[in-house]
Amino acid sequence: MTLRHPERAQISVEGVLSALGNPTRLAAVRILDGGGEHNCASVLKMLGIAAKSTMTHHWRVLRDSGVIWQRPSGREYMLTLRREDLDARYPGLLDAILAGARADSAS
């Protein structure tokens, strides 16, 4: 089953901010910012989250807002940050957010 994703033009800045205005989702996106595809299980592990169900809602929020691609692969999902789309639509936004998250973590 292919999951629905908004096209680049359908992304809204409110949607992106709302999706990233949550510590768990922001932490997940920081992991995905490393580049490439990640499977859900490995991101959960890095986040220290044991309950897979906790993240199902978060992945959907990130996907629906256009922040990530979520692709079924066998019994699990592969995740990719939509950096190209986000950078094209909102230049500097993702970098400013990620820099802010790093600054908060460091303080």
Added chain:
Amino acid sequence: MTLRHPERAQISVEGVLSALGNPTRLAAVRILDGGGEHNCASVLKMLGIAAKSTMTHHWRVLRDSGVIWQRPSGREYMLTLRREDLDARYPGLLDAILAGARADSAS
């Protein structure tokens, strides 16, 4: 009565994103970005919102997240965008968000 505001160091990027990930609050901040103090009534008028009560919650979210100063003045409140604090803590973030909001409005 003086309202409670977070100090600059208490502001978090999640809090700011969550506060601005809402169309009404984002529109209000775009108005405040013009600079200076605005009274609540004039912002409501510019937003086309008749019910003052609708905004009470929104002002609190913006204040609690460190996005605005809200100062009592007689029977109403004066609002100011905390641009200096936000720019100091998260360089480029507010500008990227406001540019994104303008781009969304234009499309």
